[in-house]
Every structure is written in structure tokens, then in C-alpha cells.
Amino acid sequence: MTQYAFFKGEFVPIEEAKVSIMTHAFNYGTGCFEGIRGYWNQEEEQLYVFRLVEHYQRLQRSSRIIFIDLPYSAEELSDLTVNLLRMNQHRSDTYVRPLAYKATEGIGVRLHDLEDDFAIFSVPLGRYLEKEEGASVSVSSWRRVDDNAIPARAKITGAYINSALCKTEAVLNGFDEAIVLTQDGHVSEGSAENLFIVRSGKLVTPPGTDNILEGITRATIMQLAREEMGLEVEERKIDRTELYIAEEAFFCGTGVQVAAIVDVDRRRVGSGKIGPVVSRLRDIYFDVVRGKVEKYKGWCTPVYDR
Numbered sequence: 001m002t003q004y005a006f007f008k009g010e011f012v013p014i015e016e017a018k019v020s021i022m023t024h025a026f027n028y029g030t031g032c033f034e035g036i037r038g039y040w041n042q043e044e045e046q047l048y049v050f051r052l053v054e055h056y057q058r059l060q061r062s063s064r065i066i067f068i069d070l071p072y073s074a075e076e077l078s079d080l081t082v083n084l085l086r087m088n089q090h091r092s093d094t095y096v097r098p099l100a101y102k103a104t105e106g107i108g109v110r111l112h113d114l115e116d117d118f119a120i121f122s123v124p125l126g127r128y129l130e131k132e133e134g135a136s137v138s139v140s141s142w143r144r145v146d147d148n149a150i151p152a153r154a155k156i157t158g159a160y161i162n163s164a165l166c167k168t169e170a171v172l173n174g175f176d177e178a179i180v181l182t183q184d185g186h187v188s189e190g191s192a193e194n195l196f197i198v199r200s201g202k203l204v205t206p207p208g209t210d211n212i213l214e215g216i217t218r219a220t221i222m223q224l225a226r227e228e229m230g231l232e233v234e235e236r237k238i239d240r241t242e243l244y245i246a247e248e249a250f251f252c253g254t255g256v257q258v259a260a261i262v263d264v265d266r267r268r269v270g271s272g273k274i275g276p277v278v279s280r281l282r283d284i285y286f287d288v289v290r291g292k293v294e295k296y297k298g299w300c301t302p303v304y305d306r
Contacts, residue, residue: 004087006080006120011087017119022105024114029158031101032062035254037125038085038094038303041290047090048291048300050254051216052078058216059098062154067111068100070118078301081120085303088122095125095255101157128255131176132282133274134262135251137190139240140166140178144188144211152188152211160192167191177251179243179264182210187238193251193259194218197242198270198277204242207235217252220288220299221281228284231277243267248275258282 007017025031034056038049056074063070072080081096103117129135142165145152150159162180170178170191178191187206189195194215196205203225208214225231243249247270249261258281260274287293291300 002088002121002123004084006084006118008117008119011084014121017121019103020105023101024104024106025101025157027107028102028109029156029161030066030111030114031099031157032059032066032068032155033097033099033157034059034062034155036081036096036098037254037257037289038090038096038122039286039290039300040090040092040094041292044291045091045304046291047085047094047303048289049081049085049096049303050289050301051220051299052081052301054216055254056098058155058214059100062156063100065151065154066156068102068116070100070116072118081122082301082303084120085122090122090124090303092124093126094122096120096122099157128257129177129251129259132257132259134260135176136174136263137177137179137261138170138173138175138265139243140169140180140191142166142169142178142180143183144180146183146211147209153208153214155213163191177259177261181240185240186210187240187243188212190251190253190256193253193256196221196250196252197238197246198248198275199242199246201231201247203231203233203277204238205233205235206238210237213253215253217254217257221252221258221285224284224288225281229277229280243269246270248277250278250281258285 005017036055038047056077098120102114104114166178182188189212222233243264244267251259260278288296
């Protein structure tokens with residue numbers, strides 16, 4: 001249950017955390033956000049928040065791009081989040097949504113000379129994509145936003161209309177998710193997820209310059225693949241047809257976690273079932289985020305005192 005939010009500099013009941021319809025961010029999409037997960041470890045009766053400081057460091061970078069001045073350090077934001085989670089008393093997997101936004105009430109499209117504000121709320125959340133073990137996807141007719149138009153490396157609220165168009169097109173056409181191409185026709189990412197393929201035993205993912213979000217889960221997966229599985233990881237451009245001939249493919253991200261792709265545009269990927277690389281990565285990842293792997297426990301911030 002969500003009882004409290006952090007809003008306008010204080011913790012308030014969730015029903016009081018409201019903005020006016022005149023708010024600049026509501027009218028123009030002038031805000032940025034993060035998605036952060038907390039994972040419940042039943043054996044320890046502990047909620048672990050995954051890579052909390054790194055998420056807030058990325059929020060600071062997003063804010064810088066769109067002229068938002070955050071009055072808190074990444075560590076202070078992390079402390080606020082832990083306090084909020086304690087107040088909400090979550091005892092299940094949880095999603096945290098921090099928002100930095102233009103709070104001025106008025107008309108006029110711009111980024112300068114506007115009031116900034118910041119809020120956090122949290123909600124219980126399980127799966128983002130129901131078919132994590134085998135999603136059917138399509139290549140979208142919509143292209144990913146470009147860095148020189150709406151930078152994808154910043155999690156800008158207004159930019160996610162691009163993701164919504166891609167996702168809805170895919171679902172209404174009978175698929176679970178979309179893969180989006182860059183303006184020059186190379187693979188970028190999912191509607192709101194990073195993407196990997198396996199080719200010749202290598203893990204391959206698009207580079208940051210192909211209009212992807214520089215994902216924290218993506219970086220985690222690359223490190224775990226190298227250190228725990230001995231896989232070679234390559235960042236390079238991916239052609240559309242490589243999706244059709246890949247041995248395995250998967251999405252990753254805070255929301256989607258690690259989700260296998262079993263067909264693309266009605267073409268079977270590999271065996272048409274979750275493959276050994278994705279299956280093993282999922283097992284490792286879920287152990288890590290729940291604080292079960294001592295080597296990576298520094299990535300996990302405990303919420304409750306023990």
C-alpha cells in the first residue's frame with residue numbers, strides 16, 4: 001500500500017501530493033524521472049533497493065540536460081527514498097518513482113526562468129512484462145527519438161510519448177512489446193527497455209550513441225555476463241535482420257528486469273524458447289538484486305534496520 005509521498009520538500013499523505021492542471025510539466029512534459037526497484041528478501045525479511053545512488057546520479061544528469069536544479073545530492077536523495085519506503089512499510093517487491101519537474105503554473109514553452117520541484121512516490125510492483133520467459137515482439141514503425149531532437153539518454157517525461165506509441169502499436173497488433181530502430185535503421189532498444197542479442201556466443205548490445213537510455217540494469221547485465229559467465233560483451237550497431245538470426249535475445253531494465261524474446265516479427269529466435277544464456281543471467285540477476293550474492297551486496301541498500 002502507498003500511504004506517503006515526498007512532495008514539495010516534505011513527507012505527506014499520498015492523497016495530498018497533487019499538482020495543479022496549470023503546472024508547466026503537466027502541460028509541456030518538462031520533467032525527468034527515474035525508475036528504481038526495491039526487492040523483498042523473504043529469508044532476511046529485508047527490502048533491498050538496487051543501485052540506488054547510481055539511479056539518482058543519472059537523475060542528476062537528466063536534470064542538467066533540461067535545466068532543472070536539484071537541491072539534493074545523490075546520497076541525500078537516497079536517504080529520502082529509504083525513509084519513504086520505511087514509512088510506506090513495503091513488504092514486497094516495490095517500484096520507486098522520483099520526479100524532478102518544472103513546477104511553475106503558467107503558459108509558455110521553455111526551460112529557463114521556471115520553478116523546479118521534486119517528488120517521490122512508491123508502489124508495490126511485480127512484473128512489468130507478463131511474459132518475461134518468452135515475449136513476442138515486433139519492430140515498430142515508429143523510430144526512436146534522436147539525441148539532437150529529444151535526447152534519449154535523459155529520462156524526460158515528455159519523451160515517453162515515443163515509447164507509448166511504440167508499445168501500443170505492438171500490443172494492438174498482437175505482440176507483447178516493440179523493438180525500435182534509430183533514424184538510420186539500426187536497432188536502438190525496446191519501447192522502454194534496453195536490448196541484447198546473443199550471436200556466436202557473444203552478448204551484443206547497441207552503443208549509447210544509438211539513442212538508447214544508458215541503462216543501469218544494462219550495465220549490471222554486462223558486468224555479470226563478463227564476471228559470472230565469462231561471456232564476451234560487445235557494444236556495436238545491430239542490423240534489423242540480426243534480430244531474426246540471433247541465437248537468443250532479451251530485454252533488460254529496471255521495470256522489465258530480464259525478459260527473454262522468443263520471436264521477432266513472427267520469426268522464431270533460436271529455439272523459440274528462453275535460451276541458456278538468458279536463463280542463467282536471469283537467475284544470477286535475481287539473486288543479486290535480492291542481496292543474496294555477497295560479492296555484489298554493495299549494490300543493494302537495505303531499508304529496514306536489523
